[in-house]
Amino acid sequence: TTVIEGAAQEPEVVDLANFLNKMGAKIEGAGTRRLIIEGVKELHGVEHDIIPDRIEAGTFLVAGAIAGREVTVKRVNPEHVRAVTDALARCGLPIDVKDDAISILPNGDASALELTTEPYPGFPTDMQAQMCALLSTTDGISVITENIFPQRYMHVAELKRMGAHVDLEGATAVIQGVDHLFGAPVMASDLRASAALVLAGLKADGITEVSRVYHIDRGYERLDEKLGELGAQIERVKEA
Structure with missing residues (x-):
């Protein structure tokens, strides 16, 4: 388990976490100052629409x-x-x-x-x-x-x-x-x-x-x- 304190709360970070979670990652806390990441053995392909700039x-x-x-x-x-x-x-x-x-x-x-x-x-x-x-x-x-x-x-x-x-x-x-x-x-x-x-x-x-x-x-x-x-x-x- 990896814990990131003081994480950025930008929408791009949230979007990245959502994308990775779709691929099978286990990331909690996106959009807050604390991210908890549980390692997984593999990720899989997905389709994802990125947020507007x-x-x-x-x-x-x-x-x-x-x-x-x-x-x-x-x-x-x-x-x-x-x-x-x-x-x-x-x-x-x-x-x-x-x-x-x-x-x-x-x-x-x-x-x-x-x-x-x-x-x-x-x-x-x-x-x-x-x-x-x-x-x-x-x-x-x-x-x-x-x-x-x-x-x-x-x-x-x-x-x-x-x-x-x-x-x-x-x-x-x-x-x-x-x-x-x-x-x-x-x-x-x-x-x-x-x-x-x-x-x-x-x-x-x-x-x-x-x-x-x-x-x-x-x-x-x-x-x-x-x-x-x-x-x-x-x-x-x-x-x-």
């Missing part, structure tokens, strides 16, 4: 918020993205939830926000960069505290190239919202930072060129095509 869903909701356009994300578990939708609602952005669909209905300028990343079910660190991009364009001063990866602010320098006003104080980002971002050549440094720069480009005046977009492909399938289907003027080109 909550970070991709959150990214598209923030895209709608930044662009000021209604966006509906379908086949999503609303409970899994509750921390994100709650944060958007606190920004003054109407959210509509119907079964497995979530819509963001921007009705004007979003407002400033204080946000802290936490383990699930708290606000996910994987949505911090995208929210940083959004809050760079809201009225007032926003504060983000990164409790999971305190140095996870590689996107800030690139957002500042686009006109964002962000000051870093240790694990905290203090964001003074601006009326306009401006297109600029920026460089992606990791998966979520690259998504944040693309989202900022939706709001920026002029052309934004994001390099090293292979980071995006690690966690998003056809992000550029999906945003294009929503009306974004976006094109993937080969780097010279």
